[in-house]
Structure formats: C-alpha cells, structure tokens
Amino acid sequence: MSETEQPAPSRVLxxxxxxxxxxxxxxxxxSWGFAVETASDGQDALxxxxxxxxxxxxxxxxxxxxxxxxxxxxxxxxxxxxxSIVLTAFGSIENAIKTxxxxxxxxxxxxxxxxSALKVLLDRAASQGRLTEETDLLHRQLSYQxxxxxxxxxxxxxxxxxxxxxxxxxxxxxxxVTGESGTGKELVARAVHDLSPRKNGPFVxxxxxxxxxxxxESELFGHExxxxxxxxxxxxxxxxxxxxxxxxxxxxxxxxxxxxAKLLRVLEDSRVRRxxxxxxxxxxxxxxxxxxxxxxEALRENELREDLYYRLNVFQIHLPPLRDRMDxxxxxxxxxxxxxxxxxxxxxxxFHPDVIKxxxxxxxxxxxxxxxxxxxRAVILAGEGSxxxxxxxxxxxxxxxxxxxxxxxxxxxxxxxxxxxxxGAEKALILKTLEHTGNNKTRAAGILEVSLKTLHNKLxxxxxxxxxx
Numbered sequence: 001m002s003e004t005e006q007p008a009p010s011r012v013l014x015x016x017x018x019x020x021x022x023x024x025x026x027x028x029x030x031s032w033g034f035a036v037e038t039a040s041d042g043q044d045a046l047x048x049x050x051x052x053x054x055x056x057x058x059x060x061x062x063x064x065x066x067x068x069x070x071x072x073x074x075x076x077x078x079x080x081x082x083x084s085i086v087l088t089a090f091g092s093i094e095n096a097i098k099t100x101x102x103x104x105x106x107x108x109x110x111x112x113x114x115x116s117a118l119k120v121l122l123d124r125a126a127s128q129g130r131l132t133e134e135t136d137l138l139h140r141q142l143s144y145q146x147x148x149x150x151x152x153x154x155x156x157x158x159x160x161x162x163x164x165x166x167x168x169x170x171x172x173x174x175x176x177v178t179g180e181s182g183t184g185k186e187l188v189a190r191a192v193h194d195l196s197p198r199k200n201g202p203f204v205x206x207x208x209x210x211x212x213x214x215x216x217e218s219e220l221f222g223h224e225x226x227x228x229x230x231x232x233x234x235x236x237x238x239x240x241x242x243x244x245x246x247x248x249x250x251x252x253x254x255x256x257x258x259x260x261a262k263l264l265r266v267l268e269d270s271r272v273r274r275x276x277x278x279x280x281x282x283x284x285x286x287x288x289x290x291x292x293x294x295x296x297e298a299l300r301e302n303e304l305r306e307d308l309y310y311r312l313n314v315f316q317i318h319l320p321p322l323r324d325r326m327d328x329x330x331x332x333x334x335x336x337x338x339x340x341x342x343x344x345x346x347x348x349x350x351f352h353p354d355v356i357k358x359x360x361x362x363x364x365x366x367x368x369x370x371x372x373x374x375x376x377r378a379v380i381l382a383g384e385g386s387x388x389x390x391x392x393x394x395x396x397x398x399x400x401x402x403x404x405x406x407x408x409x410x411x412x413x414x415x416x417x418x419x420x421x422x423x424g425a426e427k428a429l430i431l432k433t434l435e436h437t438g439n440n441k442t443r444a445a446g447i448l449e450v451s452l453k454t455l456h457n458k459l460x461x462x463x464x465x466x467x468x469x
Contacts, residue, residue, distance in 0.1 A: 008035075009034055009035045010034055010055045010056065010130060011034070011035045011037070011052065011053060011054045011055050012029050012034045012035070012036050012037075012054060012055065012126070013036075013038070013039060013048060013052060013054040013056070013058070013059075014026050014029065014036060014038045014059075015038070015039045015040075015041065015042065015059035015060060015063070015068065015071065016040075016060040016063070016087070017040055017041050017060065017063040017064060018060075019040075023038075025058065025113075028115060029058070029118075029122065032122070034122065034126070037052045040063075041063040041064055041066055041067075042059075042063060042065065042067060042070055042071030042074075043065045043066040044065075045066075045071055046066075046071065046074065046075075054082045055082055055083065055125075055126050055129030055130055056082055056083050056084070056085065056106075056122060056125045056126050057071075057072075057075075057082050057083070057084040057085070058084075058085045058118075059072070059084060059085070059086060059087065060087045060088075061086055061087065061088050061089075062089065068086060068087075069098075069103070072084055072105060073103055074347075076103055077347055077349065077385065081103075082129050083106040083125035083126070083128045083129040084103075084105040084106055085106055085108065085118075085121050085122070085125055086100065086105050086107070086108040086109070087108070087109055087111055087113065088108055088109070088110055088111065089110075089111050106121070106124075106125045107125075109121065148162045148165060148166075148191055150187045150190065150191070151165075151184055151187050151188065152328060152331050152332045152335050153332070154327065154328060155320075155327050155328050157320040157324065157325050158320070161188065161318075161319060164315075164317050165188060165191050165192055165195065165317060166195060168192060168315045168317070169191070169192045169194075169195035169196045170195070170196060171315075172286060173314045173315045174286070174287050174289070174311065174312050174313075175192055175289070175315050175317060176252075176288075176289050176290070176291070176295075176312050176313045176314075176315070176316045176317070177189060177288065177289070177290040177291075177316075177317050177318075177319065178290070178291055178295065178316060178318045178319070179290075179318060179319030179320070179321070180321045180367055181292045181366065181367065181369070182322075182366045182368055182369030182370055183322070183368060184319055184367075185250070185290040185319055186205060186248060186290065188290075188317055188319060189203075189205070189246070189288040189290060190203060192246070193245065193246040193288075196246070196286070198244065198245050198246055198286060201242075201243075201245030201246070202241060202242050202245035202246075203246050203248070204238050204242035204245065204246070204247050204248070205247075205248040205250055206220065206238050206248070206249060206250065207250045208250060208251045208252055208253075208254050209250075209251040209254035212256075213258060213259055214228070216255065216256060216259050217259055217262065217275060218231075218235065218237065219238055220237050220238050220239060220259070220262075220263065220266075221237040221239060221262070221266070221273065221275060222234075222235050222237030222239075222240055222274040222277075223235050223237075223274050223275035223276055223277075224275065224276035224277045227274070227275040227276025228275065228276070231275075235274075236274075239266060239272045240272065240281060240283060242283075242285045243283045243285055244285075245285070245286070246285070246286045246287075246288060247285045247287050247288070248288050248290065249263075249287060249288070249290070249312075250289075250290050251290065251292065251293075252289040252290065252291050252304075252312065253291040253292075253293035253295065253303060253304055254291075257304075257305065260304070260305045261305065263308065264305065264307060264308045264311060266283075267287060267308075267311050268311070270282060270284065287312070289312045295309060321364070322364040322367045322368055322371065323363050323364050326360055329359055329360060329371070330351075330356065330359075332368060332371065333351065333359070336368075336371065336372050337375060337379060337387075340372075340375060340376055341379065344376075344380055346379050346380065346384060348382050348383070348384060348385065348386070350386050350387070351386060351387045352387060352388045354389050355378075355391075358389070358392070358396055359371075359396075362396070374392065374396060375387070377392075377393055378391040426458075427458075429448070430444070430459070430462075431462075433447055433448055441455055441456070441459075
C-alpha cells in the first residue's frame with residue numbers, strides 16, 4: 001500500500017427494528033468513517049450478510065421475526081461470527097449479559113446510547129473483527145496451499161500434482177492424467193485449462209467409455225445432414241466446439257481401436273472432417289486425455305495404439321488414490337461440506353469424532369467421488385451443526401457406532417446419564433478436564449476455551465455449593 005493510499009473502512013452492520021433509531025445510528029457511525037449497512041431484524045441481517053461482510057454487528061435484542069439473540073446464535077452455528085455489540089433497553093441488562101457470555105458477543109450498551117461509549121467499543125470491536133478476518137485468510141492460505149481450482153490436498157503427493165499442473169498449464173503440450181476412478185482427473189484437466197492462456201475459451205469433455213464406435217466418431221468429429229440414419233441436420237463435433245480451448249478425452253483407454261486411428265490423424269494435423277463431409281476444417285484445440293487403466297497393460301493387450309499413446313503422453317500427471325493420502329481426507333471433506341451446504345441450503349459445520357475415525361479407517365475404493373456421495377447424504381440428514389454417526393449410510397454407520405462404543409472405556413471420556421442437568425454436565429466436564437491436565441488450570445481453561453478467571457469462578461461456585469450442601 002502506498003503512503004497516500006488509505007485502508008478500506010471497517011464495515012458495520014446495524015440491526016434495529018425501529019427505523020428512526022436505525023437511521024440515526026447509521027448516520028452517526030458513518031460520520032466516524034465506517035462503511036455502514038442496516039437491517040430491520042435478524043432475518044434481514046442474515047440476508048444482508050450474504051453480500052456485506054461485516055467486521056462488526058451492532059444489534060438490538062428485542063425484534064420481530066428474529067431477535068438479536070437468535071441472530072448471533074445462527075451466526076455462531078455457521079462459524080461466521082463477526083464481533084458484535086448488543087444494544088439493550090433499560091431492565092434487560094441480564095439478557096444482554098447472557099448474550100455476551102453464551103454467544104461471545106463483544107460487549108453491550110444500554111439505551112439511550114452514549115455516542116462516546118459506542119465509538120470506543122466500535123473501534124475496539126472493528127480492530128478485533130479485522131484481526132479475525134486476517135487470521136482466517138492466513139489460515140486458509142496456509143491450510144489450502146493444497147487448494148487448486150477445486151483440487152484439495154496438502155500431502156506431498158498432491159503438492160507434486162499441483163506443481164506439475166502449474167508447470168504444464170501455460171504450454172501447448174498434450175497432457176495425460178492417470179488415476180483410479182473418482183480421484184478427480186477431470187478437476188486436474190479443468191485446472192490445466194483454467195491456468196492456461198486458453199482459460200477464456202471453451203472446455204469440452206467427452207467420455208470415451210460411454211458411447212459405441214459409430215456415435216463416438218459423430219461426437220468427436222461431427223456429421224453432415226444425411227450422413228447416417230437419424231442425421232437430420234448438420235452437427236458440430238467436440239473438436240469444433242472446443243476450438244480455441246481445451247478438449248478432455250475422458251477414459252481414453254476405452255476408446256474403440258478404430259476411432260483411435262482417426263483421432264491420431266486429427267491430433268497430428270489439427271484438421272477434422274465431419275462424417276459425410278467432403279472438406280476439412282482447421283481446429284485449434286489443446287487435448288487432455290485421462291484414464292483409470294494401466295496404460296502399459298493396455299498397450300500389451302492392444303487396447304491402445306502405441307503411436308496414440310506417445311502422442312498423448314507428452315506430459316503425465318498421476319493422481320494418487322485417497323487411501324494413500326489420508327492426511328488430505330479431512331480438508332477435502334470440509335471443502336465438500338461447504339459446497340454441499342450451498343447446494344442444499346444446509347448449515348453443517350463439523351464432524352463428530354467417531355465419524356472422522358470411521359472415515360480414516362475406510363479404504364475408499366471410490367475415492368473422492370465416494371466421499372462426496374457419503375457426505376451429500378449426511379449433510380442433507382444433518383441439516384445443521386455436526387455430521388453424526390447416525391447420518392451415515394449403512395456400513396459407515398455401523399463402523400461409527402463401533403468406534404463410539406470403543407470410546408466408552410476411554411478414561412478421558414465424560415459419562416453422563418439421561419436426566420443430567422446442564423449445570424451438572426458443565427461441572428462434570430470442567431472437573432474431568434482438570435483431572436486430564438493434572439489440575440493445571442491454565443491448560444484446562446485453554447482446552448475448555450474459557451478465561452482463567454471464568455474457570456476460577458466456576459470452581460469457587462462448586463466449592464460453595466458443596467459446603468452449603
């Protein structure tokens with residue numbers, strides 16, 4: 001940033017159902033240099049936050065449709081909780097304190113609001129909000145140096161895939177992507193395209209295993225009207241459609257041997273003739289091929305022409321199976337869940353420990369595609385919160401239940417009977433954590449994510465209660 005360039009203003013969302021109060025606050029906060037957006041209640045605020053990423057939320061507590069407490073609760077569940085200042089009417093301070101304590105609001109102010117106090121709180125909250133934003137960005141950058149155009153993985157094998165993808169993308173070389181079904185071969189092909197000078201051109205994919213030889217040639221090269229029965233009009237083939245861009249020949253090892261010879265000719269002179277046509281068309285296409293077959297074996301079995309293989313295999317990228325990069329499983333699952341949340345309008349944020357243990361113990365023969373299918377069902381069933389063992393399909397659910405049962409003998413586990421009060425559960429958790437840390441209160445407070453002062457107050461409360469009993 002240059003000396004004359006000013007940082008972007010901190011963003012504040014003001015939520016209040018009283019129009020005059022809302023407008024007055026917005027005018028005041030704007031005069032202090034903040035970028036301001038307003039909402040009439042919690043529901044309106046959630047909708048505004050979809051396009052306005054606030055550093056601070058200033059919200060009234062009592063509002064129709066959705067009040068301030070529910071707004072902050074939903075943001076907390078979503079894992080997107082900006083620093084929040086709660087406004088409360090006289091006599092409602094207890095609710096404001098509860099909101100600060102239970103939902104992590106930054107602080108509260110009693111109405112009528114003192115401008116000087118609000119200004120101080122806003123400056124401090126905005127600073128915290130910006131720090132959180134920068135920390136999250138840094139975390140994403142560090143966590144997903146294993147993220148490339150939809151591909152996820154921090155393992156050494158995937159970092160090699162990313163490196164090779166970046167290196168080959170700017171060139172015109174043909175690329176052969178190998179790997180088991182479901183590993184993400186098409187994602188690699190799309191990444192090569194998106195990182196290449198052809199990124200603004202078309203990306204066309206054809207599955208060579210899905211069509212018989214007669215239809216395969218029509219799909220690849222196109223046909224003229226009347227070229228065969230059913231050809232009622234001229235049709236452009238994939239090479240024409242992909243001209244100026246990239247053509248993915250998916251599962252090239254399953255292409256009929258007769259079509260392979262015609263494909264080789266097109267690759268060599270960049271000219272294509274439609275079926276039934278008399279003239280050739282010049283095409284400008286970068287070809288990427290993919291296969292789940294052992295190419296050496298395909299050559300030995302005469303399933304693949306040797307000259308075509310060498311024409312396609314200028315640069316090979318191999319995708320490892322998921323079972324060989326299990327350290328990538330959780331980051332992949334988190335990215336998939338974010339995508340599935342958007343697709344199904346769900347709010348799933350994490351996984352029960354037994355679900356993670358079950359996933360790590362599975363062999364994943366279907367690789368990332370299988371993982372996505374399992375998660376899609378689980379996200380729909382969960383709706384929000386955590387993916388639980390009960391949300392998994394048959395075999396996975398049984399494995400997760402066995403994992404859960406194995407935890408019952410865990411000496412560090414907290415065992416609660418049905419009917420235990422929230423106060424009792426909290427006390428059991430705190431005491432068990434202290435036992436686990438050897439009565440190291442500082443470490444226990446860190447594990448419980450509470451302040452040391454809060455922990456001391458809780459222990460004092462328990463001691464007083466026992467003495468009274």
